[in-house]
Amino acid sequence: MNYTLQQLRIFKTIAETKSITKASEILHLTQPAVSIQLKKLQEQFDIPLTEVIGRQLYITEFGNEIAQVSERILNEIQTIRYRSRAYKGQLVGTLRISIVSTAKYVMPYFLSGFMREHQGVDLQMDVTNKAGVIGSLEENAVDFALVSVLPEQFDMDMVTLMKNKLFLVGSKAPVEKGRNVKKSDFEKLPFIFRENGSATRRAMVDFLQANGIRTGKRMQLTSNEAVKQAVIAGLGYSIMPIIGLKNELNMGSLQILPVKGLPISTTWNLIWLKSKKFSPIAEAYLEYVRAEKDAIIREKFQWYEGY
Template sequence: MNYTLHQLQVFVKVAELKSVTKASEALHLSQPAVSIQLKNLQDQFEIPLIEVIGRQIHITEFGHEIVESSKKILKEVNDINYKTLAFKGQLVGQLKISVVSTGKYVMPYFLNEFVNEHPGIELNMDVTNKLKVVKSLEDNAVDFALVSTLPSHIDVKSEPLMPNTLLWVANQDYDFQYKNNLNALKKVPLIFREYGSATRHAMETYMKSYDFPVGKRLELTSNEAVKQAVIAGLGVSLMPIIGLKNALLNNIVKVVPSKKCPITTEWNLIWLKSKKLSPVAQAYLDFIKKEKHDIIDNKFNWYEDYISSL
């Protein structure tokens, strides 16, 4: 047997994602490179590891056994690397963060310097909708979560990061001419985020407050998809401006003034109140408390300037 750690890593990722294409993207490899590694690993076993039925990859019973063994081997190797770095006095371990989808425009800027300062840290950041973010926190599967609305059914501690401002936006073809376009907004197609999104909740709360009629609506599952639909002229949406920098500054979309807008909430880094933070997690929290204002000043100056100009 001459299988390599790289072959085991590739096989585990293919098994997790059930796709060579997705595995290649996750590992930053070409599809042919992933296929070659799979073949080289399979050639060392007489029993099939995977079966391809139609276009779907299925892991065989024997393959599942190899996956579990591979995970143990890879974990031991990682542990050796961590121990080596720790022996040299470096901060080592995993930092797990779950981020609501719009938070992908925020969180990387609050991670970059910390991760670069500590090469022994393995970052795992999952970007998903609010329901899944809160569930991962509730299950103690992550150290921190980034949300704009604090969950009410679990006890958490929080560290405020920066404002989250939402505005009605449309493409340049829509003709909104007034300082308050509430009545006009009630007549146009509206674009929503999916159920469970904090942005959708804010939009529905606003509509309920001002008796919006049930009219044409489109539902999409990401902030980026909503933005592209707005740009294409499919409708109007209430969106966090943090993800609209280029579209706003280049006049690709425009703000629609309306009653009691903008709506401002706050991005919060939260963690379970009962959780004992790991050394890595505690170090990151200390970093955030110390550096967050400088990060905002250096990375989000356009954001503050744009809000103040409204």
């Protein structure tokens, strides 16, 4: 037999997802490439690894056994890689981070330099909402989390990174140029909200309630990116963090609308449980953030400070 590690990795992913399409997305490969490697692996066995019933892909009993063996082989290869780097005095292992969805526009810039410097470190980053981040902390499943609203139920330490600013945005102004959007204007505007559990939604709702503002038609979407695309398409208006709107603001597909009391300003904080026992990787990353954060903000987020 002459199967490759790539074939085993692909088949393990197919077995986990029960889908060539999903496996190709996870592995960042084309569907034809995944199908070809599956076919080459199958050619080395007389017993089917998969079967298709209707349009659904199923893994055979034999295929499940091969998937389990593949996982063990790939884990051993990973162990060899870690041990090889450890003998060279390099950091090895996984850095685990949970972030709220809007933080995907922030966190990568505070990771890229560290990951380049430490080739033996893998990254596992869960992008979720505030409720998901809290769950990760409760389960001690992560080293760090990045949030703009601090959870109140934990005893935490933190490093403050940068401001998070939320403005009213739309694809076009609902009032004449130069005039603020007033309380009476909001009642005519279709408004797009994030889902329950989102810190962005909480900030928006708090602002509207504190100012006695009622909006027009309401819509709810489950990601910041979905809200952004809906606002660009003219479905409605929203109060959004502008950290993810740089290109849209520059191109004019979105504009900030002046409203008394906005922007809402919070702070991005890298947090961790005070009782957390850091691994060498987590300790090294915290040192990196403390040393480099000001330079990263100056280099990558200078545009943002002007708003």
